[in-house]
Amino acid sequence: MTAPVAAPVLDVRGLRVSFRGFEGVAEVLQGVDLTVGKGERVGLVGESGCGKSVTMRAIMGILRAPPARVDGGEIRYLGRDVLTLGRRERDLLKGRDLSMVFQDPGTSLNPVFRIGEQLDDVMGWADRRGGERTSRRTRRGRILEVLKQVKLPDPALVYDAYPMQLSGGMRQRVLIAMALLNRPTLLIADEPGTALDVTTQDEILRLLDALVQHDGLSMLLISHNLGVVRAMTDRLYVMYAGAVVEEGATADVFADPRHPYTQALLRCVPKLDGSAVYAGIDGTLPDYTRPPGGCRFHPRCGYAHARCSEARPPAFEVGAGPVAHRSACWLEEPR
Numbered sequence: 641m642t643a644p645v646a647a648p649v650l651d652v653r654g655l656r657v658s659f660r661g662f663e664g665v666a667e668v669l670q671g672v673d674l675t676v677g678k679g680e681r682v683g684l685v686g687e688s689g690c691g692k693s694v695t696m697r698a699i700m701g702i703l704r705a706p707p708a709r710v711d712g713g714e715i716r717y718l719g720r721d722v723l724t725l726g727r728r729e730r731d732l733l734k735g736r737d738l739s740m741v742f743q744d745p746g747t748s749l750n751p752v753f754r755i756g757e758q759l760d761d762v763m764g765w766a767d768r769r770g771g772e773r774t775s776r777r778t779r780r781g782r783i784l785e786v787l788k789q790v791k792l793p794d795p796a797l798v799y800d801a802y803p804m805q806l807s808g809g810m811r812q813r814v815l816i817a818m819a820l821l822n823r824p825t826l827l828i829a830d831e832p833g834t835a836l837d838v839t840t841q842d843e844i845l846r847l848l849d850a851l852v853q854h855d856g857l858s859m860l861l862i863s864h865n866l867g868v869v870r871a872m873t874d875r876l877y878v879m880y881a882g883a884v885v886e887e888g889a890t891a892d893v894f895a896d897p898r899h900p901y902t903q904a905l906l907r908c909v910p911k912l913d914g915s916a917v918y919a920g921i922d923g924t925l926p927d928y929t930r931p932p933g934g935c936r937f938h939p940r941c942g943y944a945h946a947r948c949s950e951a952r953p954p955a956f957e958v959g960a961g962p963v964a965h966r967s968a969c970w971l972e973e974p975r
């Protein structure tokens with residue numbers, strides 16, 4: 641489910657991923673469609689366990705198999721099918737064009753190596769793989785430049801520091817620097833800064849937004865914070881139990897949420913005047929080893945009717961005029 645995007649950087653079609661475990665096969669992603677255009681900032685939201693990170697990891701090619709298995713679909717990056725690339729080409733893609741900002745600055749850096757060495761490794765590896773020979777001095781120059789770009793106060797000091805000598809906020813900035821180092825086209829940010837206090841997280845997100853806009857990068861942002869997603873993305877995907885259920889321009893989805901799941905998700909956002917209190921959504925995500933048939937949301941949906949458990953709804957065009965977008969719900973089926 642997705643609107644046609646001119647010259648997409650990333651185009652995911654019908655992506656299906658499952659996990660093999662003692663309890664059987666967990667069919668997590670059931671055909672995810674997702675597109676990111678050039679310079680576009682795209683959000684991905686949905687409750688915990690709905691498959692956001694699995695989608696990201698599949699795109700980055702870092703799902704561990706087994707237990708993970710890609711059962712079908714396509715992941716096209718600048719027109720090339722990532723799933724059919726050889727290991728070398730794929731590694732190169734990951735090291736340069738496609739970059740990811742990880743969530744936890746505490747565990748994503750190696751405590752026994754200096755920051756400069758770790759960044760040098762990332763850059764040197766990508767250069768070698770790309771057939772380029774850069775000197776350590778050249779790489780140092782680029783690393784200091786990026787450390788400055790992420791507004792670290794003394795780049796040379798940070799270059800020589802061990803991760804433990806930096807605060808959590810500084811380490812998260814280093815991770816952003818690491819993601820930007822090889823000048824990627826698409827940045828994937830999975831809950832950046834959630835391990836930090838709210839003020840530092842806010843600073844990090846503002847910085848990320850400024851850098852993405854300044855460099856005209858494409859970004860795929862996962863966040864539980866709907867306020868952040870509203871402010872930082874142009875287009876939005878709402879995901880439930882391994883499928884995209886609503887997609888459209890972020891402003892349109894917020895102005896006219898049509899899928900019952902999106903409506904419930906937005907009702908969970910407290911209002912400043914206290915008129916809406918966190919309500920939560922009744923029920924829980926399904927067991928992926930025995931997912932409900934039809935619309936996976938039907939056991940929790942107040943509008944469910946016979947058809948909902950029989951067949952999976954396709955994406956229908958919803959909303960009139962300026963707020964038109966797409967929702968996968970039988971209530972939207974044209975009569």
Ligand SMILES: Nc1ncnc2c1ncn2[C@@H]1O[C@H](COP(=O)(O)OP(=O)(O)OP(=O)(O)O)[C@@H](O)[C@H]1O
Nearest residue numbers: 659666668687688689690691692693694695707928
């Ligand atoms: N390595 C794994 N082995 C087995 N199952 C897994 C594995 N990784 C993910 N899953 C399954 O995939 C589901 C989706 O996980 P995912 O990490 O994508 O959720 P998420 O939407 O990113 O949640 P959160 O918001 O909490 O980060 C999980 O509920 C889990 O059942």
Ligand code: SF4
Nearest residue numbers: 935938941948969970
């Ligand atoms: S298809 Fe049915 S169960 Fe699913 S969201 Fe729509 S009304 Fe609810």
Ligand SMILES: [Mg+2]
Nearest residue numbers: 692693694830
């Ligand atoms: Mg996640």
